[in-house]
Amino acid sequence: xxxxxxxxxxxxxxxxxxxxxxxxxxxxxxxxxxxxxxxxxxxxxxxxxxxxxxxxxxxxxxxxxxxxxxxxxxxxxxxxxxxxxxxxxxxxxxxxxxxxxxxxxxxxxxxxxxxxxxxxxxxxxxxxxxxxxxxxxxxxxxxxxxxxxxxxxxxxxxxxxxxxxxxxxxxxxxxxxxxxxxxxxxxxxxxxxxxxxxxxxxxxxxxxxxxxxxxxxxxxxxxxxxxxxxxxxxxxxxxxxxxxxxxxxxxxxxxxxxxxxxxxxxxxxxxxxxxxxxxxxxxxxxxxxxxxxxxxxxxxxxxxxxxxxxxxxxxxxxxxxxxxxxxxxxxxxxxxxxxxxxxxxxxxxxxxxxxxxxxxxxxxxxxxxxxxxxxxxxxxxxxxxxxxxxxxxxxxxxxxxxxxxxxxxxxxxxxxxxxxxxxxxxxxxxxxxxxxxxxxxxxxxxxxxxxxxxxxxxxxxxxxxxxxxxxxxxxxxxxxxxxxxxxxxxxxxxxxxxxxxxxxxxxxxxxxxxxxxxxxxxxxxxxxxxxxxxxxxxxxxxxxxxxxxxxxxxxxxxxxxxxxxxxxxxxxxxxxxxxxxxxxxxxxxxxxxxxxxxxxxxxxxxxxxxxxxxxxxxxxxxxxxxxxxxxxxxxxxxxxxxxxxxxxxxxxxxxxxxxxxxxxxxxxxxxxxxxxxxxxxxxxxxxxxxxxxx
Amino acid sequence: xxxxxxxxxxxxxxxxxxxxxxxxxxxxxxxxxxxxxxxxxxxxxxxxxxxxxxxxxxxxxxxxxxxxxxxxxxxxxxxxxxxxxxxxxxxxxxxxxxxxxxxxxxxxxxxxxxxxxxx
Numbered sequence: 001x002x003x004x005x006x007x008x009x010x011x012x013x014x015x016x017x018x019x020x021x022x023x024x025x026x027x028x029x030x031x032x033x034x035x036x037x038x039x040x041x042x043x044x045x046x047x048x049x050x051x052x053x054x055x056x057x058x059x060x061x062x063x064x065x066x067x068x069x070x071x072x073x074x075x076x077x078x079x080x081x082x083x084x085x086x087x088x089x090x091x092x093x094x095x096x097x098x099x100x101x102x103x104x105x106x107x108x109x110x111x112x113x114x115x116x117x118x119x120x121x122x123x124x125x126x127x128x129x130x131x132x133x134x135x136x137x138x139x140x141x142x143x144x145x146x147x148x149x150x151x152x153x154x155x156x157x158x159x160x161x162x163x164x165x166x167x168x169x170x171x172x173x174x175x176x177x178x179x180x181x182x183x184x185x186x187x188x189x190x191x192x193x194x195x196x197x198x199x200x201x202x203x204x205x206x207x208x209x210x211x212x213x214x215x216x217x218x219x220x221x222x223x224x225x226x227x228x229x230x231x232x233x234x235x236x237x238x239x240x241x242x243x244x245x246x247x248x249x250x251x252x253x254x255x256x257x258x259x260x261x262x263x264x265x266x267x268x269x270x271x272x273x274x275x276x277x278x279x280x281x282x283x284x285x286x287x288x289x290x291x292x293x294x295x296x297x298x299x300x301x302x303x304x305x306x307x308x309x310x311x312x313x314x315x316x317x318x319x320x321x322x323x324x325x326x327x328x329x330x331x332x333x334x335x336x337x338x339x340x341x342x343x344x345x346x347x348x349x350x351x352x353x354x355x356x357x358x359x360x361x362x363x364x365x366x367x368x369x370x371x372x373x374x375x376x377x378x379x380x381x382x383x384x385x386x387x388x389x390x391x392x393x394x395x396x397x398x399x400x401x402x403x404x405x406x407x408x409x410x411x412x413x414x415x416x417x418x419x420x421x422x423x424x425x426x427x428x429x430x431x432x433x434x435x436x437x438x439x440x441x442x443x444x445x446x447x448x449x450x451x452x453x454x455x456x457x458x459x460x461x462x463x464x465x466x467x468x469x470x471x472x473x474x475x476x477x478x479x480x481x482x483x484x485x486x487x488x489x490x491x492x493x494x495x496x497x498x499x500x501x502x503x504x505x506x507x508x509x510x511x512x513x514x515x516x517x518x519x520x521x522x523x524x525x526x527x528x529x530x531x532x533x534x535x536x537x538x539x540x541x542x543x544x545x546x547x548x549x550x551x552x553x554x555x556x557x558x559x560x561x562x563x564x565x566x567x568x569x570x571x572x573x574x575x576x577x578x579x580x581x582x583x584x585x586x587x588x589x590x591x592x593x594x595x596x597x598x599x600x601x602x603x604x605x606x607x608x609x610x611x612x613x614x615x616x617x618x619x620x621x622x623x624x625x626x627x628x629x630x631x632x633x634x635x636x637x638x639x640x641x642x643x644x645x646x647x648x649x650x651x652x653x654x655x656x657x658x659x660x661x662x663x664x665x666x667x668x669x670x671x672x673x674x675x676x677x678x679x680x681x682x683x684x685x686x687x688x689x690x691x692x693x694x
Numbered sequence: 695x696x697x698x699x700x701x702x703x704x705x706x707x708x709x710x711x712x713x714x715x716x717x718x719x720x721x722x723x724x725x726x727x728x729x730x731x732x733x734x735x736x737x738x739x740x741x742x743x744x745x746x747x748x749x750x751x752x753x754x755x756x757x758x759x760x761x762x763x764x765x766x767x768x769x770x771x772x773x774x775x776x777x778x779x780x781x782x783x784x785x786x787x788x789x790x791x792x793x794x795x796x797x798x799x800x801x802x803x804x805x806x807x808x809x810x811x812x813x
Contacts, residue, residue: 499752501719543763544756548788567788587789591759600792629716629749631780 017057019119020050040165044242047124048158051246055128062136069140069198070206072133073213079130080220080254083247086123087227092117107300108685114558120239127246134253140198153188157249160185164241183262185249190642193256199265199651204272213264214258221254277314281412284311292423299331301427303396305330305420313405315397317377321345322385322393322424336377337399344396344463348382355391357477359383359414361404378402381410383417387425395420439502444507446476453513459483459491463558465679467649469657471620477672478505482513484520489556492529495676496549497568497618504545511540512547525566526551527603530586534566538593546590550616554608558680561614562605567591569622572638573606574613574645579638582606612680613649615641620673621656627666636663649677700728708736708804714746717754725754729761738770741803744777750784768781771795773803 023046032068065071083126138150202210227246288308291301302320305313308317317336330341347364349356360382379399384391395417405413458466468481478498486492494516515536519529530551537547548568554561563571567588570581585602617637624632637656644655653675660673698721699714717725732740742758762772763774775797777785785796797803 497752499756501753542754543759546752546759546788548755569787583787585789587792591789592793596792600789 014057014204016049016053020046020053024121025117033226037165040164040241044162044165044240047120047240047242048161048246050121051124051128054125055132058129058132062132067136067140069137069202069373070209070213072137072140073210073217075133076137076254077216077220078131079126079133079212080217080224082126083123083130083224084220086119086126087224087247090119091227093283093309096235108431116239120243123247127243127250130250130254132239134250134257137198138192138195146192146195149188149192153185155611156181156185156188156588157246160249161242161246164245176571186252188250189253189256193253193260196264199261199268200275201306202272202372203276204269207269207272209264211262212271214262214265217254217258218262221251221258225251225255242618280311281314284308285412285416285419288419288423290313291420292426298424298427298431301423302332305423306334309395309397309416310334312416313381313397313409314399315381316400317398318340319396320385320393320420321396330396331393340377341396344377344380344398345394346659348380349394355384356382357384357391359410359417361410363402363404365367374399379404381405383414385417385421385424387421392421392424392428397527443474443476443680446503447472449503449510450476450480453482453509455482457486461491461554461558463681464554465649465681467653467677469653469675471503471657471674473620473672475501475670476503476506477501477618477620477670479507479672479674480509481616481676482516484517486520486524486553487522488524490524490553492526492550492551492553493617493676494551495568495618495674496547497672497674499544499546508541508545508547508563512537512549516551524553525603526553526562527601530564530566530589530601531598534589534593534597537590541590546588548588552616554678559608560605561608562603564601564603566601569617569619572615572617572641574615574641575609575611577642577645579641581634608680610680610682613641613645614678616674616676618672620669620671620672621660621675623671624660624664624673625670626663629667630661632663649679653677698724700725702728702732705741705804706808708739708740708741708807710741710743710800710804712743712746714748716749717747717757718749719753722751722753722757725757726760727756728738733761733764736768738765738768739807740765740770740772741800741807742772742774743800744774744781745800747778747781750781755784755788755790771807773797773806775800775803 024043135150135154139146160178160181163181166174166178184578188401199207199210225248228244230249288305291304302322306318306320309315317334319330319333319336319341321330330338330345333341343363348360348362361379362381363379364377377398377400379402381397383395385393385395397413397611454470455468458468470479470481472479479498480494480498481495482493484492484494495510496509498508498512500508512533515533516529519532523529523532530549533549546567549566550563550568550571552561552563552565561584563584564586565571565584566586570583573580573582582604584604585600587597587600615637622632622634622637626632640659641652642655644652647655656675657673698717699712701712703710703712705719711728712723713725731741732738735789757775758772765772773795774790776799777796782796785791785794786813790796794804795806797806
């Protein structure tokens with residue numbers, strides 16, 4: 001297994017820690033002369049290395065933790081308290097045993113020395129932890145590169161700690177070295193105490209907590225410093241002048257840093273709230289801009305927006321109105337009743353005309369026993385939610401205090417509203433495209449129904465040439481035709497146009513087909529059949545739908561045609577080169593269910609002469625539109641018929657469709673086209689009889 | 695396509711709806727809104743002026759069918775006036791003249807209401 005560099009470093013650190021403790025033990029407990037300069041120096045170097053190794057280990061652990069400033073400060077306080085307890089205990093034990101004065105530690109027993117050793121190491125570790133936390137704090141949110149200052153300070157702290165050996169009485173000839181270093185260190189500590197920019201990023205609550213903790217740290221550091229400077233700790237000084245001085249220095253550093261921190265935080269407190277709000281505002285705005293790109297239901301979006309508007313604009317209440325009809329009740333409300341919001345809407349929107357185009361900031365006065373007055377909204381801001389210069393709604397925010405928005409709040413409110421407009425527009429577009437897709441699927445179903453209803457084959461009649469043509473529109477138009485064999489041997493057929501389009505028309509069509517198919521077996525009379533159909537439709541046709549239809553029956557001998565027309569377009573008859581409109585009376589199916597329908601319905605009977613041509617059609621033909629939205633018209637249809645009067649039924653039908661296609665080339669086909677042509681053949685019957693006679 | 699419009703004007707106690715443009719499946723809901731507005735205002739005497747209406751589809755006709763019974767049930771009516779020949783032709787083919795009162799001028803439609811209330 002290969003060790004990674006980090007793992008090696010980790011093991012080295014552990015080894016240094018172990019070796020440091022071992023070395024220290026040897027120096028402390030071997031019978032060396034503790035008064036020698038080099039022994040003391042070596043002991044101190046070892047101690048400082050040990051402290052450094054420990055600090056590195058603390059750093060390792062710290063990397064895994066969440067380095068929140070308030071937590072770091074808490075660790076610093078804890079370290080200070082540990083040092084305080086140690087110093088207190090040490091002072092107690094020493095004064096209890098009466099050991100004090102120079103060289104006394106050497107003379108005390110092994111137990112005392114072990115105790116001192118433990119106390120010294122723990123103090124070292126506490127001070128190490130303190131220092132690591134402090135350095136983390138120092139580098140928190142620093143933009144400038146301050147490493148040099150910090151490293152210089154660290155260097156001087158270590159040097160000053162090491163030079164503490166000159167403080168001992170036996171070496172005080174060189175104390176000036178120590179003093180010089182000490183002064184330098186203090187200067188550097190002071191400089192580095194100004195690095196507290198991180199407190200700006202704390203919220204108000206955290207700042208308050210920080211104030212308390214820094215007071216704690218200052219108090220404990222001061223006590224520690226006073227105690228270390230006093231006479232009680234000469235023994236500690238003797239154990240390790242370096243630890244002693246290190247303890248003093250970090251106490252000074254603690255007092256300086258946290259003293260400065262305390263006052264700065266104190267001065268930051270009044271602005272903390274503003275800072276908090278700005279931070280919230282920005283994060284709400286960011287959250288919202290992410291929302292824009294998510295596919296949200298418009299209702300859901302409005303709710304979220306109303307909620308966020310409170311934070312972004314620092315308002316007490318917020319609500320939205322959206323939709324084409326802007327007088328409708330608010331769609332999403334926060335901290336306000338719909339009724340009150342409605343009332344404020346009508347006051348504001350009403351006063352400035354129906355649809356104000358710009359943003360309104362106002363301090364409305366709601367008077368009397370009004371609910372709006374009861375809730376005391378003293379400031380209201382309204383902004384239209386525009387997209388493509390069309391107003392899709394309004395965002396309202398209101399405050400209960402009479403405190404208008406300042407320029408920054410205004411810009412936050414306006415930016416937020418504009419984001420919201422885009423988001424709403426997006427969600428509407430999505431909803432629309434889903435609806436469109438649904439309609440298209442529905443149309444597919446309608447087309448399928450219609451396709452199945454139209455007969456696949458035409459009946460064969462000896463003397464009649466028949467042609468039927470059906471061209472569906474994109475939106476199923478409701479056209480339908482069918483043939484039946486009637487009970488008396490006659491051939492019946494129907495052409496119908498159901499009002500409306502799409503799936504509802506397709507269903508009615510299916511029903512009509514069933515009704516005609518059933519009734520055609522029960523009655524031979526077209527009029528009777530139409531009246532009964534109308535009766536049956538009463539049960540299923542809603543008030544705004546109707547059906548126009550023509551029902552014909554052709555006699556078995558194919559020399560007579562009987563027909564009724566229920567509101568349908570006229571039937572055209574081509575006879576001897578001229579076209580005539582045949583229009584028996586009759587109102588549309590579903591327009592009236594009383595006597596009137598029957599009494600208006602006129603059944604006519606016409607002779608089918610040789611070469612007579614009957615043309616049945618729906619309004620898809622006469623109302624076919626060109627690019628200028630002009631109708632194809634009845635007279636154009638008649639002209640074509642006359643022009644092609646000699647053509648067989650099928651060819652004539654094709655000619656008509658051709659002309660319509662030419663006419664409406666630039667336009668789309670709006671309605672179904674149904675065209676049925678029947679032509680009485682010439683002399684065919686006689687021929688048949690003649691042949692039969694042979 | 696000519697923009698559809700349906701505007702209400704009040705003449706005495708008769709509401710006149712003036713139509714213009716194309717009345718088809720897409721614009722019919724707007725005419726329905728107009729009629730619903732009259733219902734909420736409890737106005738049941740309606741004269742529709744077709745002078746500027748260029749086209750009416752079956753969905754447009756359906757709107758009148760949907761409301762006429764309500765109007766008549768409340769003692770009112772919908773009277774149709776001033777239709778262009780092509781529009782009248784559509785009403786005529788369907789048999790509307792048997793079911794609705796159709797007048798050549800708006801004035802006659804309004805007068806008819808006033809006559810019946812005098813009786």
